[in-house]
Amino acid sequence: MTSVQVRDVSLSFGAYDVLKELNLDVPEGEFLVLLGPSGCGKSTLLNCIAGLLDVSEGQIFIKGKNVTWEEPKDRGIGMVFQSYALYPQMTVEGNLSFGLKTAGMAKDEIARRIARAAEILQIEPLLQRKPAALSGGQRQRVAIGRALVRDVDVFLFDEPLSNLDAKLRSELRVEIKRLHQKLANTMIYVTHDQIEAMTLADRIAVMKGGVIQQLDAPQVIYNKPVNRFVAGFLGSPGMNFLDGEVEGDAPTFVATDTKIPLGRYGFGDAAKPGKAVFGVRPEHIATGDAAAAMPFQVDARVELVEPMGSDTLVWTKLGGQSFAFRVEAERHLASGDQLRIGFDPARASLFDGQSGSRM
Amino acid sequence: MAEQLLRAAPELAVASAMPARARALSGPHGPRPRRRFSRRNVFIYGTLALVAVYYLLPLYVMVVTSLKGMPEIRLGNIFSPPVEITFEPWIKAWSTACTGLNCDGLSRGFWNSVMITVPSVFLSISIASINGYALANWRFKGAEVFFTVLVVGAFIPYQVMLYPVVIVLREIGLYGSLWGLVLVHTIFGMPILTLLFRNYFASLPEELFKAARVDGAGFWTIYLRIMLPMSLPIFVVAIILQVTGIWNDFLFGVVYTKPDTYPMTVQLNNIVNAVQGVKEYNVNMAATLLTGLVPLVIYFISGKLFVRGIAAGAVKG
Numbered sequence: 001m002t003s004v005q006v007r008d009v010s011l012s013f014g015a016y017d018v019l020k021e022l023n024l025d026v027p028e029g030e031f032l033v034l035l036g037p038s039g040c041g042k043s044t045l046l047n048c049i050a051g052l053l054d055v056s057e058g059q060i061f062i063k064g065k066n067v068t069w070e071e072p073k074d075r076g077i078g079m080v081f082q083s084y085a086l087y088p089q090m091t092v093e094g095n096l097s098f099g100l101k102t103a104g105m106a107k108d109e110i111a112r113r114i115a116r117a118a119e120i121l122q123i124e125p126l127l128q129r130k131p132a133a134l135s136g137g138q139r140q141r142v143a144i145g146r147a148l149v150r151d152v153d154v155f156l157f158d159e160p161l162s163n164l165d166a167k168l169r170s171e172l173r174v175e176i177k178r179l180h181q182k183l184a185n186t187m188i189y190v191t192h193d194q195i196e197a198m199t200l201a202d203r204i205a206v207m208k209g210g211v212i213q214q215l216d217a218p219q220v221i222y223n224k225p226v227n228r229f230v231a232g233f234l235g236s237p238g239m240n241f242l243d244g245e246v247e248g249d250a251p252t253f254v255a256t257d258t259k260i261p262l263g264r265y266g267f268g269d270a271a272k273p274g275k276a277v278f279g280v281r282p283e284h285i286a287t288g289d290a291a292a293a294m295p296f297q298v299d300a301r302v303e304l305v306e307p308m309g310s311d312t313l314v315w316t317k318l319g320g321q322s323f324a325f326r327v328e329a330e331r332h333l334a335s336g337d338q339l340r341i342g343f344d345p346a347r348a349s350l351f352d353g354q355s356g357s358r359m
Numbered sequence: 360m361a362e363q364l365l366r367a368a369p370e371l372a373v374a375s376a377m378p379a380r381a382r383a384l385s386g387p388h389g390p391r392p393r394r395r396f397s398r399r400n401v402f403i404y405g406t407l408a409l410v411a412v413y414y415l416l417p418l419y420v421m422v423v424t425s426l427k428g429m430p431e432i433r434l435g436n437i438f439s440p441p442v443e444i445t446f447e448p449w450i451k452a453w454s455t456a457c458t459g460l461n462c463d464g465l466s467r468g469f470w471n472s473v474m475i476t477v478p479s480v481f482l483s484i485s486i487a488s489i490n491g492y493a494l495a496n497w498r499f500k501g502a503e504v505f506f507t508v509l510v511v512g513a514f515i516p517y518q519v520m521l522y523p524v525v526i527v528l529r530e531i532g533l534y535g536s537l538w539g540l541v542l543v544h545t546i547f548g549m550p551i552l553t554l555l556f557r558n559y560f561a562s563l564p565e566e567l568f569k570a571a572r573v574d575g576a577g578f579w580t581i582y583l584r585i586m587l588p589m590s591l592p593i594f595v596v597a598i599i600l601q602v603t604g605i606w607n608d609f610l611f612g613v614v615y616t617k618p619d620t621y622p623m624t625v626q627l628n629n630i631v632n633a634v635q636g637v638k639e640y641n642v643n644m645a646a647t648l649l650t651g652l653v654p655l656v657i658y659f660i661s662g663k664l665f666v667r668g669i670a671a672g673a674v675k676g
Binding site (some may be wrong): 047050052071072073077078079081082083084085086087088089098099102103146150158 | 564566567569570571572573574575576580584585588589
């Protein structure tokens with residue numbers, strides 16, 4: 001069953017269109033991540049689903065019910081904000097119970113729900129504290145608890161981890177994933193952090209300019225990006241892009257002196273000659289003995305080495321353009337060294353030079 | 360070939376041992392010494408002292424004069440402290456000084472002022488805070504126009520509106536009464552107070568308001584349960600502005616009331632500017648000090664909160 005359905009939703013502020021006829025179906029129990037750079041409309045879409053912003057056009061359904069004109073509280077949603085948005089003058093318990101008291105719920109039911117949420121999130125010892133006396137991670141846990149006690153169908157997360165430091169972020173990321181496995185609610189999660197998106201999502205919707213560019217499982221988005229924007233947005237370090245041309249009947253990608261045979265590349269349509277961008281991820285490039293087994297091989301001269309601890313990023317030039325690849329950390333390379341690298345064009349991506357979409 | 364490229368790991372440089380803790384350090388170390396009587400300090404404190412004396416001198420003259428008897432004042436040494444301290448002028452100013460036909464001192468004006476100030480402050484702040492909250496958080500249609508009109512209102516000189524307001528008050532039957540003056544103060548306080556509250560509420564994180572809406576709170580619940588408890592500093596600022604403004608008001612007081620309902624400032628003027636009889640400088644000074652006491656006390660009680668409130672509007676978080 002569809003949990004959240006967005007139908008032809010547009011939103012404009014004056015002449016500026018933030019969302020453009022956007023369609024989205026989220027099945028029940030799915031963890032959907034809206035990913036995109038700032039200003040792409042992902043938070044706006046979340047606010048529209050929550051009912052905090054009125055849409056200019058279109059409809060929103062939650063659990064099959066048209067909620068386009070409903071107040072946020074009547075939509076069956078709970079929301080977690082980036083800045084936690086805890087009520088500073090209330091204790092943790094007060095924060096958790098505020099929504100329930102406003103709804104006029106019985107006292108023992110409120111107590112029961114708070115106890116359950118506190119147990120799930122392990123915030124029992126904090127219940128009598130004020131938000132100011134909590135750490136960032138604890139605050140965000142309370143904020144999640146506030147959504148939890150409302151016993152809703154859909155959880156909305158608006159960049160919930162962006163205010164935390166890197167260590168806490170990865171800890172809470174795991175906790176959110178665990179929470180989703182335990183509750184099996186529908187969750188819609190907005191972030192600009194691709195690692196969060198990759199690790200948490202059942203499906204990722206990559207957005208740009210108020211339009212969903214690609215909506216698919218994380219692995220598909222990572223390996224088969226539909227256009228150059230998606231390819232460049234996911235992955236760190238980013239994908240290598242080589243500008244060049246597709247030539248010949250047996251299609252070959254040519255960038256000045258480098259010729260990459262595309263026999264093994266899975267073209268969407270028939271290969272057509274013309275300007276193109278060839279993309280390959282640094283982690284898909286082999287060196288040393290492994291390179292010898294690759295369909296495409298080339299000699300490279302090391303220009304710059306970036307050791308990252310777990311592995312090392314090496315910069316070189318291919319066809320006169322910057323090109324990076326990964327080697328294991330134990331390899332000690334220095335600039336000026338020569339070595340052989342290779343990769344399989346079947347794992348690469350080829351984009352149209354004009355439209356930027358996948359070929 | 361690749362094997363040839365493998366280099367031996369560079370030998371780890373052994374870090375030199377940590378220096379012994381108790382080594383005597385030569386050259387500059389620790390906090391930089393500061394001279395107490397540097398040219399900078401002398402200049403700063405000198406200027407501060409000068410300005411303080413400049414402002415405090417009139418106050419000093421008023422206090423000493425109010426504690427002297429008339430014969431001592433006639434000697435003409437206005438800076439010399441009183442030889443014989445007397446509280447007679449204070450008592451006279453409070454309870455027996457004459458203004459026109461009434462000879463019950465400032466006490467009548469004091470209570471009039473209290474009865475004007477308290478409801479005016481309460482009403483104007485209540486309404487303005489709700490206005491500001493609605494303008495900042497509930498962007499209703501026409502909010503921008505409403506706000507612009509209000510801000511323009513803040514720049515119109517009061518004198519322009521004196522006579523039209525007289526007519527309005529006469530028509531609704533409040534002319535000359537305390538409640539008429541309360542109404543006038545409430546309305547005239549509205550632009551600046553609304554502006555103050557709107558900016559304060561706009562500086563609070565918007566996500567709090569959104570969270571409260573998701574929690575099902577409506578207009579009044581959010582105002583009373585979420586916004587009000589977070590707004591103590593700005594309320595203190597508003598109270599100080601309004602109490603001092605309304606207490607010190609002379610123009611509206613003299614125009615819209617009659618002798619029975621004159622506020623303290625108007626009565627003070629009538630005492631000090633009385634033309635017949637001897638000029639009782641000591642009584643005048645005491646009366647002036649009495650009138651200025653209320654705003655002064657308010658400042659001393661809430662000075663700290665006042666500064667915090669002003670800053671809260673300006674800096675986020």
